Amino acid sequence: EPEVTQTPSHQVTQMGQEVILRCVPISNHLYFYWYRQILGQKVEFLVSFYNNEISEKSEIFDDQFSVERPDGSNFTLKIRSTKLEDSAMYFCASRDGTGGNSPLHFGNGTRLTVT
Amino acid sequence: RKEVEQDPGPFNVPEGATVAFNCTYSNSASQSFFWYRQDCRKEPKLLMSVYSSGNEDGRFTAQLNRASQYISLLIRDSKLSDSATYLCVVKLGGQNFVFGPGTRLSVLP
Numbered sequence A: 001e002p003e004v005t006q007t008p009s010h011q012v013t014q015m016g017q018e019v020i021l022r023c024v025p026i027s028n029h030l031y032f033y034w035y036r037q038i039l040g041q042k043v044e045f046l047v048s049f050y051n052n053e054i055s056e057k058s059e060i061f062d063d064q065f066s067v068e069r070p071d072g073s074n075f076t077l078k079i080r081s082t083k084l085e086d087s088a089m090y091f092c093a094s095r096d097g098t099g100g101n102s103p104l105h106f107g108n109g110t111r112l113t114v115t
Numbered sequence B: 001r002k003e004v005e006q007d008p009g010p011f012n013v014p015e016g017a018t019v020a021f022n023c024t025y026s027n028s029a030s031q032s033f034f035w036y037r038q039d040c041r042k043e044p045k046l047l048m049s050v051y052s053s054g055n056e057d058g059r060f061t062a063q064l065n066r067a068s069q070y071i072s073l074l075i076r077d078s079k080l081s082d083s084a085t086y087l088c089v090v091k092l093g094g095q096n097f098v099f100g101p102g103t104r105l106s107v108l109p
Helices: none
Strands: A005-007 A010-013 A019-024 A031-037 A044-050 A053-057 A065-068 A075-079 A088-095 A110-114 B004-006 B011-014 B019-025 B032-038 B045-050 B055-057 B060-065 B070-075 B084-091 B097-099 B103-108
Touching: A005 A088, A010 A019, A019 A031, A019 A088, A019 A110, A044 A065, A044 A075, A044 B097, A075 A088, B004 B084, B011 B019, B019 B084, B019 B103, B032 B060, B032 B070, B045 B055, B045 B060, B070 B084
Parallel strands: A010 A110, B011 B103
Antiparallel strands: A005 A019, A019 A075, A031 A044, A031 A088, A044 A053, A065 A075, A088 A110, B004 B019, B019 B070, B032 B045, B032 B084, B055 B060, B060 B070, B084 B097, B084 B103
């Protein structure tokens, strides 16, 4: 069964540094997402991406965040200047978009630790 | 009012028990509904979509009541492997899928 893959599985960085989290969505999927989950809290929406542009973003997704699909397979999340409160699990997801009810398929996440 | 609310849990049940989870959502324009399960420190995994007429997948039954803005998940004959956090997920009118806080289930031997 096709999978969403994310790298790295764990990233440790110092406050103020830039990080790039990488994702390879399922190949025939059209919609791509980033979610985050702070330890012990709920899964929170960051951004959705369709047709090479952001379709929706949350209040969390401020100017420090950006997304890119640099080629036909990768989908990246960049955090320009990390803060301690950015420490969380970051999940990439994709869906095929056929009909309005196609579900999200998640990668296994990148644990980001900001020290 | 929060967009998606769930039973606070945790639920501790013996093997073989039937357990029901409840979820309510605030946006009446919500279009699609799902149940996911999440194991500790793992990604959410789709358990089942929820259809208007209700649907069943083996030991799992999901119900949707649009008038009451309420979704439920019933697990029959619970197994040890059912221990996880169950997430109610609602897709709004755009592309945003909103997650509830989850209800943790522990099935005890």
